Amino acid sequence: DVVLTQSPLSLPVTLGQPASISCRSSQRLVYSDGNTYLDWFQQRPGQSPRRIIYRVSNRDSGVPDRFSGSGSDTDFTLKISRVEAEDVGVYYCMQGTHWPPITFGQGTRLEIK
């Protein structure tokens, strides 16, 4: 099974400052079709998860452009250029390249300092 390791697990950030979350995979996530199926989800307190980035770097509709995704092979990053109060929550990476099983990272809790 593919193991996704996120760091840090807790991320205190000052409003207006940048934030970065790493997701490292135990296997390369490039699929045979050339795509890399690595997504990022945001889960605000008391809400369902919401996909914000798909296939490494594609932002979902309605997601502010302060969110960006990057990476390749086994190393991926979610960046928030300037953290706002509404960004508080837990962020998960997920891989859909080698499944079953589909696997998630442990989650990174972003809080305002």
Place this chain on the structure above:
Amino acid sequence: EVQLVESGGGLVQPGGSLRLSCAASGFTFSSYWMGWVRQAPGKGLEWVANIKKDGSEKYYVDSVKGRFTISRDNAKNSLYLQMNSLRAEDMALYYCARIDNGATHDYWGQGTLVTVSS
């Protein structure tokens, strides 16, 4: 607007059974894989099962194989999860999700809570 509404959660004793449902609307249900993801209290996300558009292929996480069955009724735009032999470790909020290309879960429901306790 895509909507996924789960139901069927509740309190069940260990060893008991429960059937979860997910009512889908706002998209052509039969054109998408669908799945279930769960989240134990205070824990992270765990994929549970996926089913192909026509129901011909089903996949499960090892911990539920032989106990859970995913199914769908495309005529009713509905997804199901039959859960048997429930254990304490199955206690979680169960989310229904639409699956797009590459197993990406692009839309999620609000979840239905399953509590396993005597």
